Amino acid sequence: MIIMFFALIIGVLSLNFFVLNFEIQGLNRTIIDTPMEMLYTAIIPDPNTPKFNTRSFELKVISYYNKELSKYVDNYDASFYYYNLENHGYCDSRGCPAVEITVTSSLSFNYQYRRVMFYELRINDNG
Numbered sequence: 001m002i003i004m005f006f007a008l009i010i011g012v013l014s015l016n017f018f019v020l021n022f023e024i025q026g027l028n029r030t031i032i033d034t035p036m037e038m039l040y041t042a043i044i045p046d047p048n049t050p051k052f053n054t055r056s057f058e059l060k061v062i063s064y065y066n067k068e069l070s071k072y073v074d075n076y077d078a079s080f081y082y083y084n085l086e087n088h089g090y091c092d093s094r095g096c097p098a099v100e101i102t103v104t105s106s107l108s109f110n111y112q113y114r115r116v117m118f119y120e121l122r123i124n125d126n127g
Contacts, residue, residue: 020108026072030065031103031115038064039119044095050121051095054082061101069105073113076105085120097121 042057043050058080069076082096083089091097098120105113 016108020111023072023107024111024113027069027103027105027113027115030068030072031117034061034064034117043121046095048123049097050123051097052082052099052119052121054080054094054096054099057099065103073105073107076103078103085122 038060039057042053042060044053061080062078065076065078079102081100081102082091083098083100084091085097098118101117101119103113103115103117107113
């Protein structure tokens with residue numbers, strides 16, 4: 001009888017860990033594999049200093065996350081921090097050359113998921 005009890009506990013824990021792993025892997029896959037083509041359309045073309053159009057960039061990223069992350073979690077939070085490349089100070093204009101996106105969510109077992117992604121626009125002088 002005790003062996004069946006332990007088998008049941010192991011079975012339930014295995015299922016719960018599978019669900020947690022499924023959520024984490026889905027979130028990682030979605031966030032890390034954010035399509036670069038989508039992000040390129042939010043760039044203000046400037047030969048001297050290319051910049052992200054902050055409003056367009058946020059709309060595109062949030063739209064993509066809403067569509068893709070709903071398969072894995074009920075809710076999430078995405079925050080954007082725009083900064084300058086030279087001093088990494090806060091950039092408050094409509095066009096900024098770098099952005100930090102932080103995505104957080106609460107998963108099964110009260111596991112707090114947090115992923116930070118950095119996107120920086122730099123001029124390549126090497127050809």
